[in-house]
Amino acid sequence: MWSFRKKITTSISHVVAVLEHSEEANLFNIGVLDINKKEFLMGECSTESIEQCEILNQLKILNKDNANIQLLVEFPLFFEENSSYHVILSKLPQFTNCEFIHGVFEIDNRRMIAGIGAELDLDNQIENNIMQNKINKLIVNLFEKTHRTSEKIMYLQPNISKCYYKFIFDTEPSLREILLAASVIGYNKNIFRFFFSSGIVHSSQDIVQTLKYNFLQGRVVSGNEVFILEPIDDVTDYNNIDKIYMKYELSKNKYACLEENDKYKFSLLEICKKWKIKLYCENVFNKDINSECVVYDPTMPLIDWLIK
Numbered sequence: 615m616w617s618f619r620k621k622i623t624t625s626i627s628h629v630v631a632v633l634e635h636s637e638e639a640n641l642f643n644i645g646v647l648d649i650n651k652k653e654f655l656m657g658e659c660s661t662e663s664i665e666q667c668e669i670l671n672q673l674k675i676l677n678k679d680n681a682n683i684q685l686l687v688e689f690p691l692f693f694e695e696n697s698s699y700h701v702i703l704s705k706l707p708q709f710t711n712c713e714f715i716h717g718v719f720e721i722d723n724r725r726m727i728a729g730i731g732a733e734l735d736l737d738n739q740i741e742n743n744i745m746q747n748k749i750n751k752l753i754v755n756l757f758e759k760t761h762r763t764s765e766k767i768m769y770l771q772p773n774i775s776k777c778y779y780k781f782i783f784d785t786e787p788s789l790r791e792i793l794l795a796a797s798v799i800g801y802n803k804n805i806f807r808f809f810f811s812s813g814i815v816h817s818s819q820d821i822v823q824t825l826k827y828n829f830l831q832g833r834v835v836s837g838n839e840v841f842i843l844e845p846i847d848d849v850t851d852y853n854n855i856d857k858i859y860m861k862y863e864l865s866k867n868k869y870a871c872l873e874e875n876d877k878y879k880f881s882l883l884e885i886c887k888k889w890k891i892k893l894y895c896e897n898v899f900n901k902d903i904n905s906e907c908v909v910y911d912p913t914m915p916l917i918d919w920l921i922k
Contacts, residue, residue: 625682630673630710631796632687632702634772640698644669645793647801656793661701670709683710686768686800688775768800773871774809775799780868781883808895808909813837814875815882818862825855825889835898842894842907843886849912851889858885886910 627649635641635658645656646669657669664670673683685706689699775796779787787795799805813836816824823829824843832843845852865881872880886893890912 626684626801627682628673628676629684629686629797629800631775631793631800632685632689632706633775633793633796634689634699642698642702643789643793645790645797646673647794647797649801654790654794654797656790661698661705664702664705670706673709677710684768684800685710686770686796686806688770688772688796690772768806768810770796770799770806770809771873771876774876777869777872777876777880778805778809781880781887804895804907804909807839807897807907808879808893809876811837811839811895812875813839813841815841815878816843817878818859818881818885821862821882821885821891822855822858825850825852825858825891838898839895840898841882842896844892844894846890846892846913849890855889858889861885861888883910886912 629647629649631645631647633643633645635643640661641658642661643656643658644667645654647654655669655672657667659667659670673681676683687703687706689703776787776792778799779791779795782795799809814834815836816832816834820829820834821843824832825845832845834841862881862885865884866877868884869877869880882893885891887910891910892908892912893910894907895909896907
């Protein structure tokens with residue numbers, strides 16, 4: 615079902631995708647995509663015996679051969695220090711030469727969680743100021759490392775890979791297909807940037823206005839990203855534009871397993887696919903919007919586009 619029709623020119627030789635196990639908390643699934651050989655392997659590992667995991671030990675051999683390994687993990691952003699996620703992320707570096715990064719936080723009932731297991735009482739102003747400086751550095755570190763292809767680790771929210779496969783083929787994926795979709799996201803930096811972004815993408819109204827009146831030239835700036843819609847002459851479908859509203863809402867229901875912000879992203883992708891609109895995503899500080907920022911291109915066969 616998946617093919618590699620275009621010559622791969624990236625320096626990345628392997629993509630390792632790690633997903634949480636759907637049934638057992640101490641198990642996780644891992645897939646390895648060999649870009650050069652066009653091969654895909656998958657396996658299941660336990661946090662209790664990760665050193666004996668056959669597929670991970672194969673990565674040690676690849677490291678000795680100077681393989682350029684990209685790691686993508688699809689885990690919740692927030693979890694306890696003693697959770698299986700912490701075990702997995704803390705032990706993976708020995709197999710992939712990837713740095714273990716943590717620097718996420720949230721505010722919940724006036725308490726802040728910085729990284730993994732560090733809590734802060736916001737009523738304590740002195741402690742708050744000290745920890746806030748540390749948190750800011752961690753967040754900047756996390757942002758930079760997950761947005762540069764030279765770094766070896768990427769993070770995604772759960773179910774993104776599953777939904778991306780569903781978007782491509784309009785069918786429910788198997789575990790192998792989910793892992794393969796995660797590997798493709800890890801390989802294509804544009805797609806990853808789009809899904810990793812905290813920005814809110816175009817609403818259905820924005821899309822309709824863009825097609826009818828070139829509203830804001832199809833641009834939406836949100837978070838640290840600018841999202842751009844580009845209708846293409848003789849390609850984009852301008853028929854039944856008013857049906858975009860319903861399609862957008864139905865698509866949100868199709869991806870109900872996702873967080874609200876991610877539902878919007880997939881609704882936007884569905885519209886771009888049906889009405890043949892080009893989609894870009896770039897950091898707001900980068901003024902050079904070009905082909906390196908493309909998330910979806912209706913002029914190319916979708917499978918070719920994924921591994922471009």
